[in-house]
Amino acid sequence: MNNTSDTAHNEAREPAVLSRSAAETQALVERSLRRRYRAEQRFQAYGMAAVLSGVVFVIFLFGTILLQGISVFQQSYVKLEIFYDPEVIDPTGERDPDVLVTANYQPLVRDALRERFPEVSGRRATRELYRILSSAASLDLQQRVVANPLLIGQRETRWVLVDDNVDMLLKGKVDRDAPEDARRLSDEQVAWIDELEAAGVLKLRFNRSFFSNGDSRDPEQAGVRGALTGSLLTLLITLLLSFPIGVGAAVYLEEFAPRNRLTDIIEVNINNLAAVPSIVFGLLGLAVFIGFFGMPRSAPLVGGLVLTLLTLPTIIIASRAALKAVPPSIREAALGMGASRLQMVGHHVLPLALPGMLTGAIIGMARALGESAPLLMIGMVAFIVDVPQGVMDPSTALPVQVFLWSDLPERGFVERTSGAIIVLLLFLLVMNATAVVLRNKFEKRW
Amino acid sequence: MSSAALPVPQGIKTVGTVTVAEPVFSCRDVNVYYGDKHAIKGVNIDIARKQVLAMIGPSGCGKSTFLRCLNRMNDTILGARVEGQIALEGQDIHEKRQDVVQLRARVGMVFQKPNPFPKSIYENVAYGPRIHGLAADRGELDDIVNSSLRRAGLWEEVKDRLNQPGTSLSGGQQQRLCIARTIAVNPEVILMDEPCSALDPIATARIEDLIDELRESYAICIVTHSMQQAARVSQRTAYFHLGDLVEVGETDKIFTNPRAKLTEDYITGRFG
Numbered sequence: 141m142n143n144t145s146d147t148a149h150n151e152a153r154e155p156a157v158l159s160r161s162a163a164e165t166q167a168l169v170e171r172s173l174r175r176r177y178r179a180e181q182r183f184q185a186y187g188m189a190a191v192l193s194g195v196v197f198v199i200f201l202f203g204t205i206l207l208q209g210i211s212v213f214q215q216s217y218v219k220l221e222i223f224y225d226p227e228v229i230d231p232t233g234e235r236d237p238d239v240l241v242t243a244n245y246q247p248l249v250r251d252a253l254r255e256r257f258p259e260v261s262g263r264r265a266t267r268e269l270y271r272i273l274s275s276a277a278s279l280d281l282q283q284r285v286v287a288n289p290l291l292i293g294q295r296e297t298r299w300v301l302v303d304d305n306v307d308m309l310l311k312g313k314v315d316r317d318a319p320e321d322a323r324r325l326s327d328e329q330v331a332w333i334d335e336l337e338a339a340g341v342l343k344l345r346f347n348r349s350f351f352s353n354g355d356s357r358d359p360e361q362a363g364v365r366g367a368l369t370g371s372l373l374t375l376l377i378t379l380l381l382s383f384p385i386g387v388g389a390a391v392y393l394e395e396f397a398p399r400n401r402l403t404d405i406i407e408v409n410i411n412n413l414a415a416v417p418s419i420v421f422g423l424l425g426l427a428v429f430i431g432f433f434g435m436p437r438s439a440p441l442v443g444g445l446v447l448t449l450l451t452l453p454t455i456i457i458a459s460r461a462a463l464k465a466v467p468p469s470i471r472e473a474a475l476g477m478g479a480s481r482l483q484m485v486g487h488h489v490l491p492l493a494l495p496g497m498l499t500g501a502i503i504g505m506a507r508a509l510g511e512s513a514p515l516l517m518i519g520m521v522a523f524i525v526d527v528p529q530g531v532m533d534p535s536t537a538l539p540v541q542v543f544l545w546s547d548l549p550e551r552g553f554v555e556r557t558s559g560a561i562i563v564l565l566l567f568l569l570v571m572n573a574t575a576v577v578l579r580n581k582f583e584k585r586w
Numbered sequence: 587m588s589s590a591a592l593p594v595p596q597g598i599k600t601v602g603t604v605t606v607a608e609p610v611f612s613c614r615d616v617n618v619y620y621g622d623k624h625a626i627k628g629v630n631i632d633i634a635r636k637q638v639l640a641m642i643g644p645s646g647c648g649k650s651t652f653l654r655c656l657n658r659m660n661d662t663i664l665g666a667r668v669e670g671q672i673a674l675e676g677q678d679i680h681e682k683r684q685d686v687v688q689l690r691a692r693v694g695m696v697f698q699k700p701n702p703f704p705k706s707i708y709e710n711v712a713y714g715p716r717i718h719g720l721a722a723d724r725g726e727l728d729d730i731v732n733s734s735l736r737r738a739g740l741w742e743e744v745k746d747r748l749n750q751p752g753t754s755l756s757g758g759q760q761q762r763l764c765i766a767r768t769i770a771v772n773p774e775v776i777l778m779d780e781p782c783s784a785l786d787p788i789a790t791a792r793i794e795d796l797i798d799e800l801r802e803s804y805a806i807c808i809v810t811h812s813m814q815q816a817a818r819v820s821q822r823t824a825y826f827h828l829g830d831l832v833e834v835g836e837t838d839k840i841f842t843n844p845r846a847k848l849t850e851d852y853i854t855g856r857f858g
Contacts, residue, residue, distance in 0.1 A: 399664060469701035473764070475662060477714045478691035478771065487713070488703055 205565075209558025215347035215360060216307040217299035218272070218336060220252035224285060224292045235289045245278035245285070249300055256341075257332065268329055272336075274301040276361040299345060304359040304552035306333055310344055313551060324551075350559065354525045355541065359552025362545070364563050366527045370440055370520065370535030371509065371567065377444020377531060378451055378508050383501050385448070386455030390497070393456070394463040395485050414453035421450045422517030430518060437519035438534035446514045451504035458500020462493040495583045502575040509568055512539035538564040591632050592673060598630055601846040602835035606634040606822075610775055610805045611656060616670035618651050618660065625651045627829040628670075633775070638797060638806045640820030640837065642813060644852065647826040649809045653777050656807065657693040658686050675774075691718050694768035698780040700760035702752030702767070707744050710752040710763055711735060714771035730770055738766035739796055758789025765796060769804070776800065778808040782815065794819050813853055817841050825849045 160168075226233060229243040250270050254260065260269050277300045285291055305324040308314045310333075320327050336342035353363030397403045425446035429435045435442050466489045474484035515521065520536050521544065528535035536544070538560060545557040591605045592612045598604070605612075609632035618626035626648045633639055633656075641649040651660065658679060660666040672679050679689050691714070702710050711731045714720075721727035731748075735741040740762045744755070752763050761781055768776055778797070782790040797806060797819045810816050816823055816837065823840045825833045825848070833846040844850040 467701075469697065469699055470703065471662075472659065472695075472697060473701040473703060476657065476659065476690060476695035476697070477717070477767065478687050478689075479713075479717055480687050483717055487717075492704065 205558050205561050208555055209560075209562045211311050211313075212350055212555045212559030212562075213347050214311075214344040215349065216302045216310045216342065217345050218253070218302050219297060219341040220249065220300050221255070221295055221297050222248055222252050222281060222300075223295050224248065224281075225251070226292050229285060230292055235292070237286065240286050240289060241282070243282070243285075245281045246275075248281055249273055249277045252300075256336070265328070268326060269332065272302055272306055272329060272332060274303050274358060274360045276356070276358055277301045279361075301349070301360055302342065304550060306342075307360055308551045309333060310337070310342070311555075313555075350556075354527050355523060355536070355544070356525060359548075359550045359556060362553070362556055364538065364541060364560050366524055367536050367538045367541035367560065368563060368567070369527050370443070371537040371539075371564075373440035373528060373531050373535065374443040374447060374515075374520075374537055375505060375509060375571075377441060378447040379501070379505060381444065381448040382451040382455055382504060382508075386452050386501070386504075387459050387497055389452070390456045390459030390463060391485060391490070394460050395489065396481065410453050410456055414457060417513075418450055418511050419513040419517060421446050422514030424449065425514060426517045436532055436534070438522050438524065438536070439532050440520075440528060440535050440537075441531040442518045443515050443520050443535075443537065444531070446518060447508040447511060450511065450514060451501075451508050454504040454507065455497070455500045458503065459493070459497040462496025462500070463489060465496060466492045491582070495579045498575055498579040498582070502572055502579075505571060505575075506568055509564070509571065510539055512537070512543050515540050516543075538567065592671060594630055598628070600630060600831045601833040601849075602840075604630045604632060604831075604834050606632045608635065609633055610635050610675065612671075612673045612676075613655075614671040614673075616652070616655060616668065616672060618648070618655060618669075619667045620663070621665045625829055626655070629831040631824060631831060631834060633805055633807060634822065635805050636801060636803070637822060638801050638808060638820040640816035640823045641807065641809045641826060642811075642816050642823060642852070643826035643832075645811075646828075648829040649824075649826045650779050652826070652831075653779055653807055653809050656775070656777055657690050657695055659690075659695065661686065691771050692773055693775045693777060694771065694773035696761070696764050696768055696776065696778045696781045699784050700757055700764055702755070702760050702763050704751065704753055706749045707735075707752050707755070707763060708748040711766050711770045714767060718771055720771060734766040734770040735763075737769055737800070738762045739792065739799075740766055756789070758785050758792060761785060761789070761793060762796065765793075765800075769800070773804065775805045775807065778806065780809050780811060783811060790815070813841070825852065827852070 225248060228247050229245060230236075230239060232239065250273065253269060253273060254266065257269060260266055280298065280300070305314070306329075309316075309325060309330065314323060314325070316330065323330075325333070333342060349361065350363045351368075352365055353361055354366030356362040393403065393406065425442060429442045429445050430437055435445075470488050470492065471484055474488045475481075479487065515537050519534075521540050522534060522536065523544070524534050524536055526533070542557055542560045542564065545553045545560060591607070591609050592614050594605060595615055611631075611633035613629060613631050613633075616626055616629045617624070629652060641653065643649050654660045655668050655672060656674075656679075658668075660668055668680070674684075674689070674692065677684065703713060705713070708731055711734050712721075712727050715727060715730050721730055732741065735744065740759060743759060744750075744763075752760065755763060761784075765776075765781075782793050785793065794815065797808065800806060801821075808816075808819065820837045823835065823837045824831055825840065825844075825846070827848050833840065833844065833849045835845070840849065841853060844853060
């Protein structure tokens with residue numbers, strides 16, 4: 141492969157590079173090849189290391205949350221035989237609902253517990269004994285009696301909520317060997333608890349109240365229902381507003397708006413808005429929706445509006461990218477058939493862009509679900525016991541609930557914090573799975 | 587409807603006869619600019635009924651640009667500006683009265699790359715009649731779809747799978763589907779922008795046969811890179827060069843006896 145014939149009529153002096161033999165060239169190529177393969181292997185190793193460390197972190201994160209939070213799905217209850225004493229709850233005997241609601245049911249539970257420990261006497265000892273019970277133990281009884289006044293005067297066996305300290309002991313989260321004054325339970329109480337446990341009347345059961353209760357100062361009573369409902373309502377408002385507005389804005393900007401200075405400015409600003417810290421949106425919401433429009437504080441409606449502002453840029457940017465990705469040949473085909481611009485968009489471009497738009501909505505909604513900072517600004521951080529019944533009721537949201545509980549000193553709130561995170565992640569998972577299913581359904585239309 | 591050709595301005599450079607009797611389209615002094623680029627320079631040409639006009643020329647000569655003027659597809663291109671008179675049946679298509687949607691229903695277009703809608707074969711053909719309200723009921727729509735597919739020579743191949751996606755067809759079938767879609771709205775003119783450049787020779791031959799049949803009903807303008815194709819399907823040929831319309835004439839004469847030097851150089855393969 142020597143190019144001597146070429147060099148014959150080449151006037152310039154031949155550089156050495158051009159007169160290499162085929163074997164020499166091959167040797168050079170081989171050397172560079174080895175270098176290239178080494179570089180590639182090195183690069184792959186870096187990549188694998190990066191992925192591996194990411195996976196390790198994720199496993200660690202989810203592992204700790206699960207380990208700490210999984211115990212929240214069980215709660216300690218004590219089985220007691222309750223006597224619905226009419227003397228205590230309905231001294232007048234009129235079965236007046238108002239009286240039944242306001243009556244003090246705590247003595248019923250206390251008496252039932254004392255029946256099990258007849259040997260306990262003295263003011264201090266009985267008080268110690270009562271502290272095994274949750275202060276909310278009687279709520280369940282109150283609800284039962286109000287629902288069914290015929291129970292009064294009857295005996296019934298119930299599983300009654302115990303104090304969070306007892307719960308922690310049963311879950312093995314309290315060090316029994318620690319000196320007595322370093323524990324929240326005295327040796328005496330521990331002995332009673334052990335006795336109850338040995339008798340099989342004190343044990344861990346499924347924690348229904350975690351899913352049916354709102355927030356509480358007592359860890360054993362606190363649940364995520366309020367925060368979950370608040371998040372649900374907030375996200376519903378966000379989705380209902382941000383998806384149509386975002387898609388509409390994207391379609392207009394991408395397909396109809398003239399390209400001029402004004403639309404350029406709008407485009408730049410939308411991109412900037414996507415990067416604005418979320419707390420700023422919270423301040424804006426506080427000033428505009430609550431300050432100016434006089435909407436209620438702590439309401440999911442306001443939360444939804446603020447999160448709509450937050451999600452809009454994300455949805456608009458993703459939707460515009462999805463519209464841009466629709467091949468121009470489809471647009472030409474539609475226009476060439478005599479479709480109007482709106483028909484072109486509605487019949488052909490939008491169906492093809494919808495999966496991409498849904499992806500944008502998923503990302504936006506996932507971000508909105510996890511936001512707590514803007515919600516703090518509009519008062520969704522308040523301590524709210526009741527489960528919200530509508531978008532105007534005061535409420536909190538799951539991430540804010542996590543934030544609130546993580547701040548509390550009681551041991552029981554540690555597992556509740558992790559438990560709320562698990563619920564939040566599950567919520568996210570369900571939401572994203574729904575969106576992915578929807579997207580795939582639309583995508584399958586060839 | 588009949589219309590006389592518009593008067594031809596004095597001193598045009600185009601060789602050959604640009605006018606025909608009773609033209610469908612009459613274009614006078616058409617200029618197109620893409621921003622600063624002068625893509626079409628003062629083109630005058632008439633387009634006759636029931637005849638195929640082939641537009642040939644080297645790449646970038648403006649033949650596709652000119653074709654896209656005829657149904658105002660250049661409107662969709664940012665920065666494109668069209669000047670001059672383009673009269674369809676005597677009425678300027680740039681007049682305010684002329685609705686662009688209606689224009690495109692009268693002047694159909696087939697593109698270089700087959701671009702069926704990502705819908706079923708039936709929906710592809712039914713789309714035009716549907717948006718223009720050409721069928722009163724489902725039965726009429728079925729008739730239109732049926733006859734359009736027949737005329738496009740596609741019926742026998744697809745009659746059992748009208749509900750399958752149009753994109754599942756082969757390239758040649760897709761292009762015939764696009765032609766069926768175009769004739770379903772019963773246009774007056776069909777514009778074809780290199781309709782066979784993405785097809786194999788057999789599919790190309792089928793499309794060419796089809797063009798020959800369609801000529802009996804429609805005026806057809808075809809842009810092509812293949813001089814053999816122009817010679818086979820067209821009755822009149824226009825040769826474009828760098829935005830100028832160099833020569834127009836009967837296809838037989840252009841290919842056997844070109845009068846302009848540039849035309850001769852191109853068809854004898856000296857460049858292109």
